[in-house]
Amino acid sequence: MSEHLRLTVDGPVATLTIDRPAKRNALSYDMWTAIPGHAAAVAADDSVRVLVIRGTDTFSAGADISEFTTLRKDGAGAVKYGQAVEAATTALTTLAKPTIAAITGFCIGGGCEVALACDLRIATDDAKFGITPSKLGIVFNLPSTKQLVDAVGPAWAKQILYTGDILDAATALRIGLVNELHPAEDLPKRAEELATLMATRSQVTIRGAKDIITRITNGATGTDAEVDQLIIDAVSSADYAEGVAAFLEKRSPRF
Numbered sequence: 001m002s003e004h005l006r007l008t009v010d011g012p013v014a015t016l017t018i019d020r021p022a023k024r025n026a027l028s029y030d031m032w033t034a035i036p037g038h039a040a041a042v043a044a045d046d047s048v049r050v051l052v053i054r055g056t057d058t059f060s061a062g063a064d065i066s067e068f069t070t071l072r073k074d075g076a077g078a079v080k081y082g083q084a085v086e087a088a089t090t091a092l093t094t095l096a097k098p099t100i101a102a103i104t105g106f107c108i109g110g111g112c113e114v115a116l117a118c119d120l121r122i123a124t125d126d127a128k129f130g131i132t133p134s135k136l137g138i139v140f141n142l143p144s145t146k147q148l149v150d151a152v153g154p155a156w157a158k159q160i161l162y163t164g165d166i167l168d169a170a171t172a173l174r175i176g177l178v179n180e181l182h183p184a185e186d187l188p189k190r191a192e193e194l195a196t197l198m199a200t201r202s203q204v205t206i207r208g209a210k211d212i213i214t215r216i217t218n219g220a221t222g223t224d225a226e227v228d229q230l231i232i233d234a235v236s237s238a239d240y241a242e243g244v245a246a247f248l249e250k251r252s253p254r255f
Contacts, residue, residue: 002034007041012049012199013192014042017056018111024061027110029071029081032063035088035114039095049199051095052191053118054102060111062132082141085113089144092117093214096207098198102191103127104184108166116147119210120194121178124187129172132164150217152176202239202255 004020016038018025042051063085072081092099092114101107101115103123108130115121123129131148133140140148140161149157152175160167172178182190198206208230215227234240239255246253 001037002028002031004028004031005034005038007038009045009048012047013052013195014045014048014050015052015054016042017054018060018114019056021056021058023064024058024106025055025111026061026064027114028064029067029084032081032084032088032110036091039091042097043095049097049203050195051097051099052102052195053092053099053114054191055104055111058105059101059103059107059127060114061106062109062111065136068136085110086141086143089113089117089147093143093147096210097203098195098206098210100191100194102187103178104187108132113144113147116144116151122180122182122187122190122194123169123172123178124184125169125181126184127169127172127178127181128166129169129177130164130166131160134162134164146217200255202243202253204234204237204239208234 004018004025006017006019008015008017016035018027018031020026020028020031039051042048067081070077072078098120099118101118101121103115103121104127105124106128107115107123108128109132112129112131131140145157145161148160152160156175159165167175167177169178169181173181180190211230212227239253242255243253
């Protein structure tokens with residue numbers, strides 16, 4: 001685990017904090033390699049229902065470019081480094097529990113990759129966004145490019161990657177890069193509200209929705225036996241029994 005990543009748990013909500021202020025929360029190789037372990041810890045903790053990812057002061061200014069002259073100086077190093085990044089983002093995208101990126105300040109490059117790997121992105125109204133491989137001669141990897149395309153569509157993905165421009169928060173909201181914008185002082189409360197609300201909802205529903213949405217973004221256009229089984233299993237779950245009973249009894253469900 002990296003000293004610059006802190007995982008804390010408060011009731012049903014876990015928070016992974018990027019804490020490297022001296023480098024504007026730039027993500028080192030060690031930090032990338034630590035993310036899957038934190039995701040696994042969240043997955044294994046039955047008391048945790050939602051993961052929030054945030055930064056101290058700023059979200060993340062990107063990957064730590066100072067390592068590129070050593071760890072990423074040749075093809076083999078680039079492949080190894082890319083595998084660490086992909087393992088980190090995959091660990092987040094495949095986590096069966098909801099994930100929220102609470103974005104303040106800069107969300108650039110690798111920081112944007114982490115945010116895109118989350119289910120929802122909320123940000124301060126003064127946040128800045130960008131993916132800047134075109135300034136470095138780097139080809140952005142396929143999984144992260146797909147997540148960008150899924151969020152903003154191919155035309156905006158091309159503009160973001162081709163230009164390396166930094167986008168303001170209003171533009172990020174308009175193109176679908178983020179779900180919501182809030183004043184800086186309100187963002188922590190909104191992240192807590194969203195996480196707490198999701199934690200009270202049926203986890204059977206959330207897991208099923210996440211699975212099916214992933215299938216759709218991966219090209220599925222119709223149901224199959226695995227999707228049918230998700231629906232069948234849900235009907236026999238305790239959540240289904242409680243949800244229907246609560247509705248009929250005119251009370252809030254207790255999942």
